[in-house]
Amino acid sequence: xxxxxxxxxxxVGRKFVMGLTGLFLISFLIVHVSINALIFLNDGGQTxxxxxxxxxxxxxxxxxxIGLFAGIILHIVQAIVLTAQNKAARPATYAYSNxxxxxxxxxxxxxxxxxxxxxxxxxxxxxxxxxxxAAVFNHEEHDTFQNITMVFQELWVVIVYVxxxxxxxxxxxxxxxxxxxxxxxxxxxxxxxVKAIGFWFSIIVPIxxxxxxxxxxxxxxx
Amino acid sequence: xxxTLKVWRQKNSKSTGNLVDYKVSDISPDMSFLEMFDVxxxxxxxxxxxxIVFDHDCREGICGMCSMYINGRPHGPKDLVTTCxxxxxxxxxxxxxxxxxxxxxxxxVIKDLAVDRSAFDRVIAAGxxxxxxxxxxxxxxxxxxxxxxxxxxxxxxxxxxCGACVAACKNASAMLFVxxxxxxxxxxxxxxxxxxxxxxxxxxxxxSEGFGNCTNTGACEAECPKGISLENIAxxxxxxxxxxxxxxxxx
Ligand code: HEM
Ligand code: SF4
Ligand code: FES
Numbered sequence: 308x309x310x311x312x313x314x315x316x317x318x319v320g321r322k323f324v325m326g327l328t329g330l331f332l333i334s335f336l337i338v339h340v341s342i343n344a345l346i347f348l349n350d351g352g353q354t355x356x357x358x359x360x361x362x363x364x365x366x367x368x369x370x371x372x373i374g375l376f377a378g379i380i381l382h383i384v385q386a387i388v389l390t391a392q393n394k395a396a397r398p399a400t401y402a403y404s405n406x407x408x409x410x411x412x413x414x415x416x417x418x419x420x421x422x423x424x425x426x427x428x429x430x431x432x433x434x435x436x437x438x439x440x441a442a443v444f445n446h447e448e449h450d451t452f453q454n455i456t457m458v459f460q461e462l463w464v465v466i467v468y469v470x471x472x473x474x475x476x477x478x479x480x481x482x483x484x485x486x487x488x489x490x491x492x493x494x495x496x497x498x499x500x501v502k503a504i505g506f507w508f509s510i511i512v513p514i515x516x517x518x519x520x521x522x523x524x525x526x527x528x529x
Numbered sequence: 530x531x532x533t534l535k536v537w538r539q540k541n542s543k544s545t546g547n548l549v550d551y552k553v554s555d556i557s558p559d560m561s562f563l564e565m566f567d568v569x570x571x572x573x574x575x576x577x578x579x580x581i582v583f584d585h586d587c588r589e590g591i592c593g594m595c596s597m598y599i600n601g602r603p604h605g606p607k608d609l610v611t612t613c614x615x616x617x618x619x620x621x622x623x624x625x626x627x628x629x630x631x632x633x634x635x636x637x638v639i640k641d642l643a644v645d646r647s648a649f650d651r652v653i654a655a656g657x658x659x660x661x662x663x664x665x666x667x668x669x670x671x672x673x674x675x676x677x678x679x680x681x682x683x684x685x686x687x688x689x690x691c692g693a694c695v696a697a698c699k700n701a702s703a704m705l706f707v708x709x710x711x712x713x714x715x716x717x718x719x720x721x722x723x724x725x726x727x728x729x730x731x732x733x734x735x736x737s738e739g740f741g742n743c744t745n746t747g748a749c750e751a752e753c754p755k756g757i758s759l760e761n762i763a764x765x766x767x768x769x770x771x772x773x774x775x776x777x778x779x780x
Contacts, residue, residue, distance in 0.1 A: 314773040318702075318742040319732055319766055389742045393700035396634050396741030402537075402548055403627040405601025406699065409751035415699050417744060485745040491767025493760050 318392075321385050326489035328382040329482050333508075335375055340512050343519055349528050352452025359451040363439050383425065390418045413477040414485075420478040427471030434458050459523040468520045476513035483508060530556040530617060533625040534569065536581055542637045542645075548627065558618035562605065563588060563595060565617055582641040588613040590754065593689035596696070597642055598629040603693035603752045611691060611754045631692055633701035635738045646692050648738040649706060655734035656727035657710040659719050672718050682716040685709045687755040694749035694757070700741030705749035707735045708765035709757045715768055725772035729780030732769055 314320040342362065345355040362368050406415060413420065435454065442449030459465055483505030487493070492501070522528045531554045539546025553569050560568075563585050570580035586592040595612035599605035605615045620626065628642065636644040674682075686709075694705035711728050714720025720727070743762060750759045772778065 311773070317732060317769075318704075318736050318740075319769045320773070322742060322766070323770060389744075393702075393741040393744070396701035396739060397632055397699075398634050399632050401598060401601065401629055401632055402535075403601045403629070406748065408602055408606075409697055409748040410699075410746040414744070414746040481745070488745045488759065488763050489743075489766060491763045491765075491770060493763030493767075 321389055322489045324381060325385045325389065326486035328378045328385070329486045330490075331378045332375075332382065333479070333483065333486075335378075336512055340515050344515055346452065346455070346519060346528055347522075351529070352450075352455075356450065356452050359439075363443055363449070363451075379428075383421070386418060386421055411481065414481040417478060417481060420474045423474035424471065424478060427467065427474065430467065431471070434464075455519070456523055456529065459520040462524065465520040465524045469517045472513040472516040475516075476509050479509035479512070480506065530554075530558060530620070530622045532556060532565075532620065532623070535625065535627045536642070537629045538581070538641055539630075539638050541640055546638065546641075548629075556617055558616065560617045561588070561613055562597070562599070562615040562617065563613050582639075582643045584643045585613060590614045591689060593691035596631050596644060596646075596692060598631060598696055600627055603631070603696040604691075604754055608751070609754055609756055611689075614754075631696040633692075633695050633740065635701065635703070635740050636692060636695065644692075646690070648740070649690050649692065649703070651738065652703070652707055652731055652734045653710060656723070656730040657714075659714060659723060661719070674717060678716045681760075682713050685712040685716070685757065685761055688713075688753075688757050689755060691754060693752050693754060695740065697748040697752035698741065698743075699746060699748065700744060702743045702749075703735050703738070703740040704743040704762045704765070705753060705757055705759070707731055708761035711765045711768060712761040715764065724768065725776040725778040726780045728765060728768040729772050729778075732765070733780070 315324060342355070342358045345358055346352060348354050435451070435458070438454055439449055439451060441447075459468075484498075484502045487498070487501050487505075492498075531552070534551045534553060535548045536551060537546050538549045551569055551572075553565065553572070556565050556568065563583070566581065566583060573580045584594040584596055586594040588595075590611045590613060593611070595604075597604065597612045599612065599615070604610060604612050605619065607615055607619055630636075630638050630642045631644045631646075633644075635648040636646055639645050688706060688709035690706065692703075692706070695701050695703050698705075711731055714727060715724050745759070745762075747759060750757065772780070
C-alpha cells in the first residue's frame with residue numbers, strides 16, 4: 308500500500324500531478340510571455356526574431372519542449388480521469404443548487420476552461436509551432452515575426468486569441484493558488500502573498516498575450 | 530408564516546424519488562427548521578399519509594445528524610449553522626423552499642431526506658484514533674503544546690461529521706472532513722507515532738468509498754457549520770505526500 312505506484316493513482320496523488328504540471332506550465336508561460344513582449348520594442352521584429360531563432364534551435368530548449376508536451380499531456384490525462392471520477396461521485400444531481408453562494412464560477416469550471424484552452428492551443432500550434440518546425444526540418448530560414456504579422460490580419464483569429472487568453476486568465480485565477488494548496492503549501496504568512504501574486508499574474512499575463520494580436524491587427528506594430 | 534415546501538420523497542435506496550409539494554401555514558418565525566418539519570409531519574399523519582423521514586438527534590448543533598439541502602445549500606441560507614439551528618425567520622412569508630437529501634454516491638439515500646453516512650465511520654475506523662494503553666491519564670503538564678498548535682487542533686476537532694462539505698462540493702469530495710480528522714491528531718504530540726500511517730490509511734479508505742477529488746473550490750469551507758478551514762486540507766496533502774514519498778512507515 309505504501310508503494311509509490313499507488314501514490315499517483317490516489318486522489319491526493321493525482322492532484323499532486325495536476326498541481327505540479329500546472330506550475331510547470333505556469334513557468335513556461337513566464338518564458339513565453341517575456342519573449343512575446345519583445346515585439347513591443349517595435350523594431351520590425353529584429354530582437355524578437357533573434358530570441359525566436361534561439362528558442363527554435365537551442366538544444367536545451369528542444370529538450371525542455373519535449374518536457375512541456377509531456378507536461379501538458381499529463382495535465383490533460385489527469386484532468387480527464389479526475390473529472391470522470393468527480394462526476395461519478397455524484398450520480399444524482401440536485402434539483403436546485405445555489406453553488407454561487409459558496410464558490411466562484413471559474414473555480415467550478417476548470418474542466419471547461421481547460422478544454423477552451425486546449426482548443427485554442429491546437430489552433431495556436433498550427434499557426435506558429437508547425438511552420439517553425441517545418442522550416443527547421445527543411446533547413447529554411449523562417450521569419451517568425453513576419454508569420455505573426457500575417458496570421459493576425461484576420462479579425463476572427465484575433466477574436467479567438469483574445470477569447471483563448473481570457474480562458475487562460477480565469478483558469479489561472481483559480482489554478483495558481485489552487486496548485487499551492489494541492490501541494491500542501493499553505494501558510495498563514497505566505498498564502499496571502501501567493502494569492503496576490505496569482506491574482507495579478509492571471510490578469511497581467513493574459514493582457515500582454517492579448518495585446519500582441521490586437522496591436523498587430525490595429526497596425527500599432529509593424 | 531405560510532410556506533410552500535418542495536420536499537424530496539423516496540421510498541428506499543432502490544427506488545427513484547421525486548419532489549412533492551406541501552403547504553404549511555401559521556408557522557412561527559421563532560420555530561427551527563426541524564420544528565417546522567415536525568408540524569408538517571403531524572399534518573401528514575393526521576391525513577393518514579406517511580410522514581417525511583429526516584435525520585436529527587441533538588437539535589442543538591452538535592451531533593451533525595440534521596442533513597437537509599435547503600434552497601440549494603446544505604443547512605440552508607445561513608452560514609455556520611446546522612439545520613436544527615436554522616430558524617424560520619431566515620425565510621419570508623410566502624416563500625417556496627426546496628428540500629433535498631445530501632447527494633453523493635458514498636451517501637446513498639435510505640429514505641426521503643435520510644442518507645447513509647457510514648462511509649464516514651469507516652474512514653474514522655481506518656485511522657482516526659490514537660492507540661494508548663489504558664490506565665490513569667498522565668499529568669497534562671508533561672506534554673507542553675504550543676498555543677497555536679493546540680488552537681488549530683481544537684478547531685479541527687470541532688468537526689461534527691455532518692457531511693455538509695460532501696453535499697456542497699461539486700465533486701462530492703470528503704477532503705474537508707477527512708483532513709479535519711487527520712489534522713486534530715497530526716498537530717498534537719499524542720498523534721505523532723501513527724501520524725504517517727494514519728493519513729495513508731484514511732485517504733485510501735476515503736478513495737475507496739467513492740468520494741470525489743478536491744478541486745479547491747472552497748464550497749466546503751463556506752458551508753461547514755463549524756467553520757473547518759481549508760488549511761486542514763493542505764495539511765493533510767502535506768502529510769500524505771510526505772508519508773508516501775519520504776516516510777518509511779508503510780500503511
Ligand atoms: C497553459 C495551459 C495551462 C496551464 C498554465 C494550467 C494550469 C493549471 C493549474 C495551475 C491548475 C491547478 C492545479 C491544482 O489545483 O492542483 C490547473 C488545474 C486544472 N486544469 Fe489546467 N492548465 C493549463 C491547461 C489545461 C488544459 C488544456 C486542460 C484541459 C484539457 C486543463 C484542465 C484542468 C483541470 C480540469 C484542472 C483541475 C481543477 C482544479 O483542480 O482546480 N488545464 N491547471
Ligand atoms: S468538515 Fe464541517 S461540513 Fe464537513 S463533516 Fe465536518 S463539520 Fe460537517
Ligand atoms: S440535530 Fe444535531 S446538529 Fe442538528
